[in-house]
Amino acid sequence: MVDQLLDAALIEFAAHGYAGASTRAIAERAGAHQPQINYHFRSKEALWQAAVDRLFAELDAELGATPEVLGEDLLGRFASFVRAFVGFSARRPELHRIMNQESTADSPQLAWVVSRHIAPRIEVLSVAWSAVREAGAVADLDPAEVWELLIGFGALPYANAPLRRQLFGPVRADDVDRRAARLIALLAAGP
Amino acid sequence: MVDQLLDAALIEFAAHGYAGASTRAIAERAGAHQPQINYHFRSKEALWQAAVDRLFAELDAELGATPEVLGEDLLGRFASFVRAFVGFSARRPELHRIMNQESTADSPQLAWVVSRHIAPRIEVLSVAWSAVREAGAVADLDPAEVWELLIGFGALPYANAPLRRQLFGPVRADDVDRRAARLIALLAAGP
């Protein structure tokens, strides 16, 4: 039941934001009753944190499972990372939906997720990108710009899938591959 | 008073989403009492629509005021448009905050804003981009990808300014110019 509640919570929080999602809707989606949320988790906020924790754990599992071809060059490794990231963003749009919802104003939720999840990953990305850049394999962008391109072009279209579908119709079958390739070329060649 | 209510509504809706923003908070921010919202507008939804309408009117005013150098080439005109768009997104982050909030799930609000505001502008952008591309001045991207780069790289960092500030500190003075230049180079050279 804990897992069903976390699944339902992710969908509801991603769709309506922290304030807009109701514990009753989450419970109903999970096939449970509303007080079970306060039984298995202390509060709505604790449920939100648990759901976000699990989501980032999924992300790490997917990125860590990147097949690292032995001896592959730095750029090849970075390209694998980009492909995995785009794939995860398409399969699990909830992560960036929640982040976009909570990044519009300073809030305890934003401070919590930044210090616990985002900032450490920015650090890792910065180190990795500096290494690739010093090897001369990619464009002259700072880590912040790389981050912005990853999120803005690699994840946002999936986070805003309902809008995108209304504008451009159903997504192509090779959408993820095509987007990852474009993104890698963008980061390699640069503007 | 109508203008103060619209200003306050934009800030609250952008920060907390349609469901999460309360009419009392909007009224208090505007220095008014809550029933005045239902007096000047029919309902919370009508207030939201009026605020969004005014926001898109501001966007049109800014984009329409783009200084069009006589005889300037197609790419130059498109570059001016990009600069104006990035500048507006930085000065008025509420637009993309609201769009990101409402694009995470199908809703009456999303359908309304798409048919009334987004779809027509997509149409204009597509025609303009096709003209620039056929002139061979820019990269081989479809309009959907251009749209995604404009929003994802040109607007999202400002929509998520609270997150961005926590991660990368205060923004540089030349942030808008720098971003617009990068974006123009990206669209001109392509991946």
Next chain:
DNA sequence: TCATAGTCTGATCGAGTGATAACGGAAGAG
């Protein structure tokens, strides 16, 4: 068989939500 721990259920709490009605006052027209 009984006791215990873990989980679920229904009822209910106070607080906050959008919306409405009744009333008051200010300004302009006749």
Next chain:
DNA sequence: CTCTTCCGTTATCACTCGATCAGACTATGA
């Protein structure tokens, strides 16, 4: 002066929110 119209204020409506509680159900083990 009086009537009318516009706008603001107060009070209150029914509803939903997150949270809490007592009691019921289930399973395990002594």
